[in-house]
Amino acid sequence: MIPRSLTLVLGGARSGKSRHAEALVEAFPAPWTYVATAQAYDDEMRRRIAEHRARRPAGWRTVEAPLALPEALRNVNPGQPVLVDCLTLWLTNLILGERDVAVATGELLAACRQVEAPLVLVSNEVGLGIVPENALARRFRDEAGRLHQRLAAQADSVVFMVAGLPMTVK
């Protein structure tokens, strides 16, 4: 059985995070589970989801978990590699849905520790620009930063993507 491991793939918009994460998972034998957190609110988002889906080869099984990500991870089959794409949208869904982010992220961290398979998490780094004027945006980037720190502390590997190339952080 493929042993457990936790990898965090961080990076900016269009930095090749998803593609790199898919390659990490596809390096293991199929079947692979793709946990999608995206919700198609508008046309732009529908196009992005379709683009990502069209790129993935056969061998992928998709699970949709816009909010119930910890539950989805608790149901992973031992030894079957999993990709979560992405935490940024999950966090957005939690905040817009007025869920308790602290409780949800605690559940996520616990669920990640229990996955008995390679687990690759994708998330956007959003904290390297000017302080946003919008209070919701400020709250979002604070929550994202805190979540990344906690996940990185328990991850086996952390990479920061630049122009499609991974820089090793841990």
Place this chain on the structure above:
Amino acid sequence: MIPRSLTLVLGGARSGKSRHAEALVEAFPAPWTYVATAQAYDDEMRRRIAEHRARRPAGWRTVEAPLALPEALRNVNPGQPVLVDCLTLWLTNLILGERDVAVATGELLAACRQVEAPLVLVSNEVGLGIVPENALARRFRDEAGRLHQRLAAQADSVVFMVAGLPMTVK
């Protein structure tokens, strides 16, 4: 006596800069000096200051220097480690206070060279997003970038924080 050294800790919002910088300073024997540049303009800022302060153990002495940072550094006791958190707020205070930024940063650079103790400077990297529409924000990120370059040139060590983990730049 603990020899002098200059470390620059850069990173985005909630990237673990302060925590990492505190750990660097606490690796030396106490007493440690915390030079705070924050001014509590509003509730959000008051909460952030209180959070940072609550985290620091005994052994820290706090000096407030929202504008008079070079002077504060000239008064450092030889051999006593110092943390400045953070340059971003100091620069904001200078700009909002309509001070001469070029003069003040020249004084800061000179003062840093004269500190006879380990000195750790924390600052936010703010230049990796889209060009801000706001002219003041553009000026701020230009000034911050210039200051970081000049400090990094004379620093012994520069780290870039990602998800709470330091990447070595220098």
Place this chain on the structure above:
Amino acid sequence: MIPRSLTLVLGGARSGKSRHAEALVEAFPAPWTYVATAQAYDDEMRRRIAEHRARRPAGWRTVEAPLALPEALRNVNPGQPVLVDCLTLWLTNLILGERDVAVATGELLAACRQVEAPLVLVSNEVGLGIVPENALARRFRDEAGRLHQRLAAQADSVVFMVAGLPMTVK
């Protein structure tokens, strides 16, 4: 004759990209070609262009290519080092000029492969902040990210600038 090589210098605002790229090119014997993509729309931009130009020593020849960058690269003299500063402005000019970005970037990638000299490309990393509210800004950062990924894939060397210091990506 100096052999061909492709270097991509990425980084945020005021991270020392241009200065580093100039030093890379000036490490080769002159003459050097500076391909400028800037258009002086306003005073702020005119000041930035003048600052950059004042810094460059004799030995540089300047070619202006706000849109016709692939053509400029096809006319490079074999063995003469070239600096393009910067792709961000070229992409901005394409988008504002309503050109076909996919066609233009395809031409750029092909032209880069044909340059028989050291070629250093400078570009801004703009995707590490909060998602911009402005649709044009979102499109711009998507196009920039895609372009960087494609160039990085065919580059011999990619660096990410932090505070004037290069971090090796590739």
